[in-house]
Amino acid sequence: MLVPPVLPAGSLRAVRQPRLDADGGLTLRPWRVGDAGTVRRAFECPEIQRWHLRRMADEVEARDWTARWPAGWAAETDASWAVLAEPTGEPVGQVGLREIRLDQASAELSYWVMPAARGRGVAVAAVRAVQVWAFDRLGLHRLDLRHSTANRASCRVADRLGYPVEGTLRRAWWHADGWHDVHLHARLRDEG
Numbered sequence: 083m084l085v086p087p088v089l090p091a092g093s094l095r096a097v098r099q100p101r102l103d104a105d106g107g108l109t110l111r112p113w114r115v116g117d118a119g120t121v122r123r124a125f126e127c128p129e130i131q132r133w134h135l136r137r138m139a140d141e142v143e144a145r146d147w148t149a150r151w152p153a154g155w156a157a158e159t160d161a162s163w164a165v166l167a168e169p170t171g172e173p174v175g176q177v178g179l180r181e182i183r184l185d186q187a188s189a190e191l192s193y194w195v196m197p198a199a200r201g202r203g204v205a206v207a208a209v210r211a212v213q214v215w216a217f218d219r220l221g222l223h224r225l226d227l228r229h230s231t232a233n234r235a236s237c238r239v240a241d242r243l244g245y246p247v248e249g250t251l252r253r254a255w256w257h258a259d260g261w262h263d264v265h266l267h268a269r270l271r272d273e274g
């Protein structure tokens with residue numbers, strides 16, 4: 083390679099996945115197998131199914147989903163946090179990094195919030211906490227945020243977080259109802 087990696091391989095697996103605090107009394111922590119019931123319920127939501135292209139057939143599948151993340155961290159490709167809310171301390175959402183590229187110092191954001199916890203800033207606060215960690219601790223340079231142009235809520239989350247639209251990827255995602263155009267939003271570390 084003619085260009086050295088921006089962040090060397092091993093930068094992610096060298097650290098433990100941290101717990102993160104977020105505004106609004108939220109805490110982010112790695113998923114546990116014991117969260118499988120909550121994950122299964124989350125994926126009963128039609129919007130989460132629609133935009134994440136899957137459902138959970140049973141508790142075993144939900145348990146497998148909660149158990150997969152340490153492998154993604156070890157491979158330095160994916161990470162996911164459960165978002166816990168007061169007063170119960172139960173998971174109400176998910177924020178993750180996908181397509182992590184240490185050589186390019188970039189990753190893509192993923193998120194969902196359970197229906198009962200929506201509309202009170204959970205997505206914005208939780209994504210911001212992961213963003214701060216990814217930029218300031220891990221040292222990423224760029225975070226992408228992609229959503230179907232039909233997903234107005236996700237577009238609003240991107241706007242609130244200060245991720246400008248860089249363009250529209252035409253018919254880029256295959257969904258249950260056909261091809262969707264996709265907004266590409268992004269934020270750079272030196273944008274704060």
Ligand SMILES: CC(C)(COP(=O)(O)OP(=O)(O)OC[C@H]1O[C@@H](n2cnc3c(N)ncnc32)[C@H](O)[C@@H]1OP(=O)(O)O)[C@@H](O)C(=O)NCCC(=O)NCCS
Pocket residue numbers: 129130133134193194195196199200201202203204205206207228229230233234235236238239242
């Ligand atoms: C998108 C999602 C994560 C938003 O979660 P949330 O915690 O309710 O979002 P927030 O409360 O942080 O709201 C952020 C902004 O989005 C707006 N918003 C939330 N739901 C909205 C909707 N259905 N339509 C339009 N705007 C919406 C809020 O009003 C807020 O903007 P404002 O502060 O200017 O009023 C949630 O609706 C969800 O899980 N949807 C299904 C899965 C999904 O779409 N994931 C993203 C895939 S790219």
